[in-house]
Amino acid sequence: MHQIRRPHRAWAVCLGGGMALFSTMGLGVNVFSVYQPFLLEGNGFTNAQGSWITTTRSLFILAALLTVSQLCARMGLRRVMTLGTALVGVSCLCFSGARSFPACCAAAALTGIGYCYGGMVPLSLVIGRWFRDRRGLALGLASAGSGVSTVLAPGLITAAIRRWGMGRAFLLEGLVLLAAAALVGLLVRDDPASLGLRPYETGESGSGAARRRQPEGPGLGKGAMAVLLAAALLAGGPGGPGFSHLTVLYTSSGYPEETAAALVAWMGLIIALSKVLGGQIYDRLGGYRGNFCIYGMFLAGFVLSTLAPLGSRVLPFVAVTVFGLGMPVTVLTFPQWATDLCGAESERAVRTITVAYTAGMLVFGPLPGALADRLGSYVPAYWLFALFLVVSLALVQGVYRKEGVS
Numbered sequence: 001m002h003q004i005r006r007p008h009r010a011w012a013v014c015l016g017g018g019m020a021l022f023s024t025m026g027l028g029v030n031v032f033s034v035y036q037p038f039l040l041e042g043n044g045f046t047n048a049q050g051s052w053i054t055t056t057r058s059l060f061i062l063a064a065l066l067t068v069s070q071l072c073a074r075m076g077l078r079r080v081m082t083l084g085t086a087l088v089g090v091s092c093l094c095f096s097g098a099r100s101f102p103a104c105c106a107a108a109a110l111t112g113i114g115y116c117y118g119g120m121v122p123l124s125l126v127i128g129r130w131f132r133d134r135r136g137l138a139l140g141l142a143s144a145g146s147g148v149s150t151v152l153a154p155g156l157i158t159a160a161i162r163r164w165g166m167g168r169a170f171l172l173e174g175l176v177l178l179a180a181a182a183l184v185g186l187l188v189r190d191d192p193a194s195l196g197l198r199p200y201e202t203g204e205s206g207s208g209a210a211r212r213r214q215p216e217g218p219g220l221g222k223g224a225m226a227v228l229l230a231a232a233l234l235a236g237g238p239g240g241p242g243f244s245h246l247t248v249l250y251t252s253s254g255y256p257e258e259t260a261a262a263l264v265a266w267m268g269l270i271i272a273l274s275k276v277l278g279g280q281i282y283d284r285l286g287g288y289r290g291n292f293c294i295y296g297m298f299l300a301g302f303v304l305s306t307l308a309p310l311g312s313r314v315l316p317f318v319a320v321t322v323f324g325l326g327m328p329v330t331v332l333t334f335p336q337w338a339t340d341l342c343g344a345e346s347e348r349a350v351r352t353i354t355v356a357y358t359a360g361m362l363v364f365g366p367l368p369g370a371l372a373d374r375l376g377s378y379v380p381a382y383w384l385f386a387l388f389l390v391v392s393l394a395l396v397q398g399v400y401r402k403e404g405v406s
Contacts, residue, residue: 009192010130010200014138016187017123018145020081023180024118025331026149027173028088028111029057030268033247034154034261035095038166039104040248047248049101051369054244056105058361060112065355068121069348077126082185084118087111089177096170116358118184124335124350129191132199136332140279143331147275147324150268154261220341220349224399228337229356231395236360237367238302238385239330245368246305246323249378250316253308263320270324278328287340288400294333295393298326302386306379330357337396340405364388 032054040050072080091110098104123142131138153173160169192199220228247260282290301323307315334353342349368381
């Protein structure tokens with residue numbers, strides 16, 4: 001009889017990482033956009049105040065990024081990811097009782113800290129330790145957790161708000177997140193050596209495996225790194241406020257809240273699929289060609305989103321489908337840049353690039369609401385974010401060509 005081969009423990013760690021992103025990026029950030037129209041209407045906030053709530057979140061993501069590496073080194077990846085997930089749960093409990101603008105900003109600050117501590121920096125580190133092969137696939141599968149929650153939660157949250165009110169909906173979400181934190185603590189382990197294991201390997205010796213291991217760049221000079229960081233900064237506008245304001249873009253264009261929630265849920269399914277697909281794209285095509293594919297989808301999503309005022313029933317779903325296919329820009333792209341271009345410094349480079357991206361979320365966070373208050377529409381912000389993506393892609397591909405990495 002053939003013995004059944006047990007899956008490598010690395011895949012359980014991958015599942016735990018997926019649960020962390022399900023909670024922090026999915027429920028904490030992506031799904032928060034479902035609450036946005038209700039927060040504006042129920043509390044009498046202006047569009048600019050709505051943008052400042054998400055900008056406060058970005059500010060504290062940036063602040064937490066400055067400490068996450070040291071915290072991971074001191075506490076361990078497992079504890080930091082568990083803490084981050086729990087903090088997002090606590091932030092929901094705070095939102096459940098928040099009615100003033102400062103109280104909402106304080107709750108958003110907790111979300112930002114939890115998002116960082118349970119997010120991509122510790123996840124990319126733990127995947128790097130547990131997977132010697134198939135890193136792109138593992139990172140894509142784990143990051144797809146944020147898409148799964150974006151599929152499941154919007155309709156449930158909208159129904160809960162309609163039935164019980166926004167405060168109770170936040171309360172229920174907070175309890176779910178605290179349970180998720182316990183699961184993260186059970187599944188994630190810092191490294192395979194702590195369990196007497198080796199990292200996951202496929203044992204392949206063909207050209208495919210060699211091609212995956214090839215991109216270990218020699219490191220970047222200061223000028224090239226500055227250009228790379230500028231590209232990440234510009235991507236922060238589309239990836240942060242560009243995503244979080246999608247619901248108000250459509251509701252302000254005349255679509256009901258239920259339609260906006262359906263759009264977010266549909267995009268969540270696409271995001272879950274696209275992150276797995278994005279990992280495969282980067283594994284097979286490499287960073288240079290993969291950037292063209294993923295950035296191109298993201299850009300097309302923004303251009304199609306500017307057509308929201310047309311009132312079409314079908315076009316918004318086409319727009320968010322393409323938008324979702326480009327969302328790996330916000331998750332998979334920066335670890336890929338670091339691996340391709342930064343060599344032995346790739347772990348530190350992931351954090352530095354992510355800091356620049358988060359700074360972009362912070363700097364451009366108030367932009368959609370401010371333009372909407374001044375011009376009466378969110379559409380101009382989406383045209384501006386599309387331009388940011390074009391410039392960001394041009395900058396990063398210039399660095400790839402200069403360094404001779406493809």
